[in-house]
Amino acid sequence: MSAVTGPADARRRADPANPSIWRQIWDNRADYLYVLPAIVVMLIVIAYPIYYTIELSFFQTPPGLQLRDKIFIGLDNYKAILNSEVFWRVTLNTVIWTVASTVVSFILGYGAALALHRDFIGRGVLRAILIIPWVISAVATSYIWKWIYHSDFGVIGAVLVELGLADRPPNLIDNVDTVLASLIVVNIWREFPFAMIMLMAGLQTVPDQLLRAARVDGASTWQAFWHVTFPYLRGVSTVTILLLAVSNFNSFIIPWLMTGGGPSNASHIWITHIYELAFGRQRWGVAAAYSVLLFIILMTLGYFYVRALSGDEKKGAGA
Amino acid sequence: MTAQSARPARRRGRIDGWRWGGRAFLVLLLLYTALPMVWMILTSIKSGFAAMQFPPQWWPSEPTLASYTKLLDPKNSVGQDFLRFFANSLIVSTCTTILAVAVGVPAAYAFSRFGFPGRRFLFFSVLLRNMFPAVIFLVPLFILMRLLGLVNTHASLILTYLTFGLPLAIWLLKGFYDNIPIQLEQAARIDGATRFQAFLLIVTPLSVPGIIATAIYSFIGAWNEYIYAATFLTKNEQLTLPVGIQRFFSENTTDFPGLMAASFIMSVPVVVLFLVLQRYFVRALTEGAVKH
Numbered sequence: 355m356s357a358v359t360g361p362a363d364a365r366r367r368a369d370p371a372n373p374s375i376w377r378q379i380w381d382n383r384a385d386y387l388y389v390l391p392a393i394v395v396m397l398i399v400i401a402y403p404i405y406y407t408i409e410l411s412f413f414q415t416p417p418g419l420q421l422r423d424k425i426f427i428g429l430d431n432y433k434a435i436l437n438s439e440v441f442w443r444v445t446l447n448t449v450i451w452t453v454a455s456t457v458v459s460f461i462l463g464y465g466a467a468l469a470l471h472r473d474f475i476g477r478g479v480l481r482a483i484l485i486i487p488w489v490i491s492a493v494a495t496s497y498i499w500k501w502i503y504h505s506d507f508g509v510i511g512a513v514l515v516e517l518g519l520a521d522r523p524p525n526l527i528d529n530v531d532t533v534l535a536s537l538i539v540v541n542i543w544r545e546f547p548f549a550m551i552m553l554m555a556g557l558q559t560v561p562d563q564l565l566r567a568a569r570v571d572g573a574s575t576w577q578a579f580w581h582v583t584f585p586y587l588r589g590v591s592t593v594t595i596l597l598l599a600v601s602n603f604n605s606f607i608i609p610w611l612m613t614g615g616g617p618s619n620a621s622h623i624w625i626t627h628i629y630e631l632a633f634g635r636q637r638w639g640v641a642a643a644y645s646v647l648l649f650i651i652l653m654t655l656g657y658f659y660v661r662a663l664s665g666d667e668k669k670g671a672g673a
Numbered sequence: 674m675t676a677q678s679a680r681p682a683r684r685r686g687r688i689d690g691w692r693w694g695g696r697a698f699l700v701l702l703l704l705y706t707a708l709p710m711v712w713m714i715l716t717s718i719k720s721g722f723a724a725m726q727f728p729p730q731w732w733p734s735e736p737t738l739a740s741y742t743k744l745l746d747p748k749n750s751v752g753q754d755f756l757r758f759f760a761n762s763l764i765v766s767t768c769t770t771i772l773a774v775a776v777g778v779p780a781a782y783a784f785s786r787f788g789f790p791g792r793r794f795l796f797f798s799v800l801l802r803n804m805f806p807a808v809i810f811l812v813p814l815f816i817l818m819r820l821l822g823l824v825n826t827h828a829s830l831i832l833t834y835l836t837f838g839l840p841l842a843i844w845l846l847k848g849f850y851d852n853i854p855i856q857l858e859q860a861a862r863i864d865g866a867t868r869f870q871a872f873l874l875i876v877t878p879l880s881v882p883g884i885i886a887t888a889i890y891s892f893i894g895a896w897n898e899y900i901y902a903a904t905f906l907t908k909n910e911q912l913t914l915p916v917g918i919q920r921f922f923s924e925n926t927t928d929f930p931g932l933m934a935a936s937f938i939m940s941v942p943v944v945v946l947f948l949v950l951q952r953y954f955v956r957a958l959t960e961g962a963v964k965h
Binding site for chain 1: 691692695696698699702703705706707709710712713716724725726727728729776777779780782783784787788789790791795797798799800801802804805806807808809810811812813814815816817832835836839840843868893896897899900904914915918919922929932933936937939940943944947948951955956
């Protein structure tokens with residue numbers, strides 16, 4: 355709306371459909387004033403750190419983080435990562451953590467959204483209660499569940515003993531076999547409301563006539579869902595799953611505060627491992643190299659995210 | 674609470690099967706969601722001795738508010754610390770919110786309305802920021818803060834919180850601006866308003882619900898943030914609630930009623946904010962992902 359208000363000059367007349375990029379930038383120069391403050395902040399706190407991380411990953415930096423004394427070591431940090439046994443353990447944990455959290459959160463959220471779609475007494479209250487775990491601090495969540503899982507006085511152990519399912523309270527988070535699953539339960543507790551909110555909003559866009567028409571044609575509840583609702587929600591579902599996957603991949607507080615990655619790395623995921631390498635063991639270079647690898651993974655996911663979003667936009671414009 | 678037995682029974686057993694299945698599912702989900710929170714509250718009103726029993730007291734036999742009065746009493750040192758953490762969290766979250774909105778509003782408007790080159794690229798780079806975990810930015814931002822002399826200041830946190838507050842603000846607000854008809858501004862322009870006047874006087878008042886939602890969002894994000902605060906702040910009197918509570922209870926590892934009371938108090942402001950303004954909040958979140 356603002357691009358064509360200036361007087362037309364010779365160059366533009368020569369090629370009115372496709373003015374040069376500099377021309378366009380100049381013509382729209384006032385537009386940039388609106389985004390300038392945002393860009394400046396983003397440059398300081400985002401572009402600079404990214405540049406710095408990449409640089410650090412090629413150096414060995416002393417524990418005190420004295421940058422003047424860093425030594426260039428090429429790809430050694432990357433080699434150190436791929437050669438360590440912990441790397442494969444942590445990667446496997448991360449995959450299990452991300453996939454299990456994402457899939458279960460999505461299914462629970464989808465089910466809740468469907469069940470809450472029809473109006474009934476107390477629906478608003480129920481919905482609000484279900485969303486609360488997503489709103490409160492993950493620090494509070496970690497402590498609440500740490501107490502629930504407590505090996506001597508935890509309520510879960512007590513219930514199991516009371517029901518006669520165990521002789522004495524099981525030790526769920528100090529046990530290599532059960533710790534990851536126990537933490538995933540906590541993570542899902544906190545993540546499924548997000549899927550629920552997104553899909554509830556998605557459900558409101560499914561046209562009622564379409565569903566009614568399906569019922570008139572004799573479709574069962576399941577058929578109406580599978581052939582009408584489910585395809586209609588594909589766009590929202592893709593975005594939700596991607597956002598869940600990214601946020602689960604990036605989890606830190608729950609594993610860090612509940613177990614610190616232990617026992618014997620059984621609940622370390624990439625992010626907690628990077629944090630421990632950097633701030634626990636001062637291995638800045640290796641931590642930075644991990645971060646660069648993480649960038650690459652996330653950029654790949656981000657590519658699909660942007661594509662899913664732009665696909666939505668096109669569909670929205672066409673409909 | 675979800676069951677309604679007063680409905681007339683219907684013959685279509687199949688539909689009722691789905692409906693009752695849905696209700697049973699909701700009841701289970703409610704138990705999963707609510708029981709941990711109920712246990713937090715029940716524990717917080719026990720004495721330290723009553724909490725450490727096996728089998729546990731399912732219901733506190735002698736409920737007490739001692740943990741709450743200890744945390745909220747400015748006369749003892751525990752209360753002083755806790756109230757200071759609370760105030761620090763309030764300062765940091767409020768400043769972050771104001772800045773994110775002030776910087777995010779014009780940027781989101783430009784992304785929604787203007788056709789400057791690089792618009793799509795810049796918008797998606799802003800979006801992509803929220804895909805990266807805080808941990809990646811931790812070391813370089815720590816170096817940057819050391820360079821700027823901001824380590825151990827609240828300014829370091831506010832500046833950092835903008836890294837996630839701002840992209841979110843821009844994304845949420847752009848969704849709102851996209852849904853405000855452009856004809857309103859065109860009419861204002863015809864009546865002689867400048868482009869900036871049209872933005873400030875016509876569009877901004879209409880986007881107040883979006884601004885409220887963005888503000889709650891930034892506030893909750895900043896209020897709950899842990900990693901940066903744990904890294905940038907070392908002095909006790911500077912800590913925000915999440916870190917303060919963690920430091921505090923790493924020294925008193927067995928005071929579970931106190932820990933639960935602190936977790937409860939920390940959750941109250943954000944839950945109240947959310948419950949009061951949830952209509953804006955939910956709508957804004959989904960505006961960007963769902964086309965109406």
